[in-house]
Amino acid sequence: MVNTAVNIGGIPLKNPVIAASGTFGYGLEFSPLLDLNDLGGIVVKGLSLNPYPGNPPPRIIETTGGMLNSIGLQNIGVDAFIKEKLPLLRNHDVAVFVNIFGHTIEEYVRIARRLSEAEGIAGLEVNISCPNIKKGGMAFGKEPKQAGLLTKRIRKATSLPLMIKLTPQASDIADVAKRVEGEGAESISLVNTFLGLAIDVDTAAPLLSTITGGLSGPAIKPIALRMVWEVAQKVSIPVVGLGGIASYRDALEFMIAGAQAVQVGTANFINPTTCREIIHGIKEYLKAKHIDDINQLVGSLNLPGHETTSD
Amino acid sequence: MKDSKTKIVFNQEVAPACFRMVLSGPLDNFIIKPGQFIMLRLGMSYDPLLRRPFATHRFKTPEGFFLEIFYRVIGYGTHIMSHMLPGAELRLLGPLGKGFKFSDTLSTALIVAGGMGIVPLRGLIYSLAKSGIKNIQIFVGAKSTSQLLFLTEFQRMDIPVHCATEDGSSGYNGLVTELFHRFLDNHAFKADNHTVCFACGPRPMLAETARLSFIYQLPCQVSLESRMACGIGVCLGCAVKLKQQTHHDQDQKKYGRVCLEGPVFDAQEIQW
Ligand SMILES: Cc1cc2nc3c(=O)[nH]c(=O)nc-3n(C[C@H](O)[C@H](O)[C@H](O)COP(=O)(O)OP(=O)(O)OC[C@H]3O[C@@H](n4cnc5c(N)ncnc54)[C@H](O)[C@@H]3O)c2cc1C
Ligand SMILES: Cc1cc2nc3c(=O)[nH]c(=O)nc-3n(C[C@H](O)[C@H](O)[C@H](O)COP(=O)(O)O)c2cc1C
Ligand code: FES
Numbered sequence: 001m002v003n004t005a006v007n008i009g010g011i012p013l014k015n016p017v018i019a020a021s022g023t024f025g026y027g028l029e030f031s032p033l034l035d036l037n038d039l040g041g042i043v044v045k046g047l048s049l050n051p052y053p054g055n056p057p058p059r060i061i062e063t064t065g066g067m068l069n070s071i072g073l074q075n076i077g078v079d080a081f082i083k084e085k086l087p088l089l090r091n092h093d094v095a096v097f098v099n100i101f102g103h104t105i106e107e108y109v110r111i112a113r114r115l116s117e118a119e120g121i122a123g124l125e126v127n128i129s130c131p132n133i134k135k136g137g138m139a140f141g142k143e144p145k146q147a148g149l150l151t152k153r154i155r156k157a158t159s160l161p162l163m164i165k166l167t168p169q170a171s172d173i174a175d176v177a178k179r180v181e182g183e184g185a186e187s188i189s190l191v192n193t194f195l196g197l198a199i200d201v202d203t204a205a206p207l208l209s210t211i212t213g214g215l216s217g218p219a220i221k222p223i224a225l226r227m228v229w230e231v232a233q234k235v236s237i238p239v240v241g242l243g244g245i246a247s248y249r250d251a252l253e254f255m256i257a258g259a260q261a262v263q264v265g266t267a268n269f270i271n272p273t274t275c276r277e278i279i280h281g282i283k284e285y286l287k288a289k290h291i292d293d294i295n296q297l298v299g300s301l302n303l304p305g306h307e308t309t310s311d
Numbered sequence: 312m313k314d315s316k317t318k319i320v321f322n323q324e325v326a327p328a329c330f331r332m333v334l335s336g337p338l339d340n341f342i343i344k345p346g347q348f349i350m351l352r353l354g355m356s357y358d359p360l361l362r363r364p365f366a367t368h369r370f371k372t373p374e375g376f377f378l379e380i381f382y383r384v385i386g387y388g389t390h391i392m393s394h395m396l397p398g399a400e401l402r403l404l405g406p407l408g409k410g411f412k413f414s415d416t417l418s419t420a421l422i423v424a425g426g427m428g429i430v431p432l433r434g435l436i437y438s439l440a441k442s443g444i445k446n447i448q449i450f451v452g453a454k455s456t457s458q459l460l461f462l463t464e465f466q467r468m469d470i471p472v473h474c475a476t477e478d479g480s481s482g483y484n485g486l487v488t489e490l491f492h493r494f495l496d497n498h499a500f501k502a503d504n505h506t507v508c509f510a511c512g513p514r515p516m517l518a519e520t521a522r523l524s525f526i527y528q529l530p531c532q533v534s535l536e537s538r539m540a541c542g543i544g545v546c547l548g549c550a551v552k553l554k555q556q557t558h559h560d561q562d563q564k565k566y567g568r569v570c571l572e573g574p575v576f577d578a579q580e581i582q583w
Contacts, residue, residue, distance in 0.1 A: 022546070022547075023541075023545065023546065024545060025543075025544060025545030029543055029544055029545050030543075030545075032312050032313065033312070033313065033314055045545075045547075053564040053565065053566060054547060054550065054564075054566060056550075056552065056564075057537065057549075057550050057551060057552070057566075058537075058538055059538075059547070059548045059549075059550055060538050060539075060540050060546070060548035060549075061538065062359065062360055062361050062538075064358060065357050065358055065360060066360065067360060067361060067540060069540075069546070069548060071546070071547045071548065074547050074550070074566065217357070217360055218357040218360070246357065266360075266540075268541070268545075269361060269362070269540045269541040269542075269545075269546060270352065270357070270360060270361065270362065271314075271352070271402070272314055272404070272543075273314065
C-alpha cells in the first residue's frame with residue numbers, strides 16, 4: 001500500500017487532490033458524477049458576507065488552451081451556505097475548505113468569525129486574488145504589506161486553519177507568501193487566474209462585459225508551476241499548487257516543484273471526473289516508481305546538471 | 312445526468328454549413344426532454360478546451376437507440392466537428408437543463424423559430440403531436456430557403472408551416488417575427504393558457520417574440536443560448552439577466568443560469 005495522505009497546515013487529507021474554488025460549486029453538484037468521498041478536499045465557491053449578484057454577461061470566453069472568466073464572485077452569501085449547503089457536505093468524508101472574499105478587511109474578519117461558529121469546515125481559503133471585483137479582492141494580494149495585514153486580522157478572528165490564496169498579479173509573489181507566513185497563515189495556495197483580454201475583431205469590442213477577465217486552464221500551467229516552485233523554496237508552510245492541472249502528470253509536476261497538494265479547477269468543466277482520475281494516476285505512478293509515501297515526492301525536483309538563470 | 316462515451320456513426324452536411332451528426336452509445340436509459348441539451352467534448356485534447364452545448368433528440372432503430380444533433384458551423388469548435396469521421400469517440404454529458412413544459416389543457420401551440428432555433432423545437436413538435444395537441448402552427452425564419460430545415464418532415468405530419476426568408480426566396484420576405492405578428496393580428500387568441508408560444512432563435516428574434524406575446528397576453532417559453540463552461544450550474548458563466556421580481560430587490564441585479572434554470576425560460580422572466 002502506498003501512502004497518499006498529506007497534511008496541509010493541520011488539515012489531514014486522504015490524498016493531495018482538492019477541487020478548486022469556483023469550479024466545483026458547493027461540491028454537491030458533482031455528486032451524480034463523482035463520489036465526493038474519493039477526493040482529498042473541496043474548496044467551495046468564494047463566499048461573501050452578503051449574497052452577491054456577480055457581473056453582467058458575457059462572463060466567459062474560451063481562448064487557446066484556456067478560458068477567461070469574469071463571474072464577479074456571484075454567490076449565495078455565507079449564511080445561506082451554512083444553512084443550506086454545509087449540512088449536506090457534512091455527510092461526506094472530505095475536507096471542506098471555504099473560500100472567502102471581502103471588499104474590506106472588516107468584511108473578511110466578519111465572514112471568518114461567522115464560519116468559525118459553523119460545524120464541518122476544515123479550513124478557510126482566503127481569496128486575496130480575485131481579479132473580477134472592483135474593490136478589495138486582488139488589491140490585498142498584490143501588496144505584501146496589505147496581504148500581511150489582512151492575514152494578521154483574520155488570524156485573530158478565527159481558530160480555523162488559514163490557507164491564503166495568492167494572485168500571480170503580485171510583482172513578487174514569493175514576497176507576499178513570506179509575509180502571510182509571518183502573520184500566521186497555516187498554508188498557501190497559488191495561483192488564482194491571470195488577468196487577460198480577448199477581442200472580437202468583427203465588432204472591435206471586448207468579448208467579456210468587464211473588458212478583462214481571469215485566465216485559467218492548461219494555458220497557464222507553466223507559469224503557475226514556475227511560481228509554485230519559487231514560492232515553495234521561500235516558505236516552510238505547506239504550498240498547494242494549482243493552475244491548469246488536467247492530468248495526474250500535471251499534478252505530479254506541481255508536487256515535484258514543491259507543492260504538498262494540488263487543486264484542480266477548469267479541468268472539472270472539461271471532464272467532471274478529472275479529480276478521481278488524477279488520484280488514480282498518482283497511485284499508479286507511485287507503485288510503478290516504488291515510492292511508498294507521496295510526501296517523498298514533494299520538492300524532489302532533480303536539479304544536478306541544471307543551472308538557474310542569472311542576470 | 313451522466314458522462315457517457317459515445318461514437319459518431321454519421322456526420323454529414325445536410326444544408327449549407329449545417330451538419331447532422333448521429334451518435335451511438337449506452338443510451339437505453341438516456342431520456343431527454345425537448346429543450347434539454349447535452350455538452351459534447353470535441354476530442355481528447357485541450358484545444359478546443361470546453362465542451363459545446365447542443366440540443367439533441369433520441370430515436371430508435373432496430374439496432375438500438377441513437378442521438379441526433381443538427382449543428383451549424385459558426386466557429387472553431389463546430390468547424391472541427393464538421394471534420395470528424397464516423398468511429399470517432401466523443402464524451403457526452405447530459406441530459407442537462409430544463410426543457411419546454413406544456414399541460415393537458417393546451418389546445419394551440421405557436422412555434423416560432425429562427426435559424427437553428429428550429430432544432431430544439433422539432434423535438435417539442437413531436438411531443439406535442441404525440442400528445443394529441445390539435446392546433447400546432449410553426450413559424451420558421453432563415454436567411455434563405457436552403458437553410459430552412461425539416462420542412463418536408465413537418466408537412467408529412469400535416470402541420471402548417473409559415474416560412475419567412477430574409478432574401479425572399481420562399482414564403483414571406485422578411486423576418487419571422489413580422490410574419491408571426493401578422494398572424495396574431497388576424498387571429499383572436501384568448502389569454503386563457505390554452506394557447507402558448509414556444510420560441511428559439513437569435514436573441515433579437517426572441518426579444519421581439521417575447522414583446523409580441525406580452526402584448527397579446529399569451530404565455531411564451533423561450534429557449535436561450537449562452538456561452539457555457541460546465542453545463543451543470545457550477546461555473547456561473549452562462550448567466551442571463553432576469554427581471555427584478557419585487558421592489559425589495561430593486562438594486563440587486565438578478566441572474567439566472569441558462570444551463571440549470573434554463574435553457575427554457577418564461578419569456579417575461581428575462582430582462583431583454
Ligand atoms: C442550450 C444550447 C443548445 C444549443 N443547441 C444547438 C443546436 O442544436 N445546434 C447548433 O448548431 N447550435 C446549438 N447551440 C449553439 C452552439 O453551442 C454554438 O454554436 C457552439 O458552441 C459554437 O461553438 P464554436 O466553437 O463553433 O464557436 P466559437 O468559435 O466559440 O464562436 C463562434 C461564434 O459563435 C457565437 N457563439 C458561440 N457559442 C455560442 C453560444 N453558446 N450561444 C450563442 N452564440 C455562441 C460566438 O459569439 C461567435 O460569434 C446551442 C447552445 C446552447 C446554449
Ligand atoms: C469560472 C471560474 C470561477 C472561479 N471562481 C473562484 C472563486 O470564487 N474564488 C477563488 O479563489 N478562485 C476562483 N477561481 C479560480 C480557480 O479556483 C483557480 O485558481 C484558477 O482557475 C486556476 O486554476 P485552473 O487553471 O486549474 O482552473 C475561479 C475560476 C474559474 C475558471
Ligand atoms: S455553464 Fe456553468 S453554470 Fe451554466
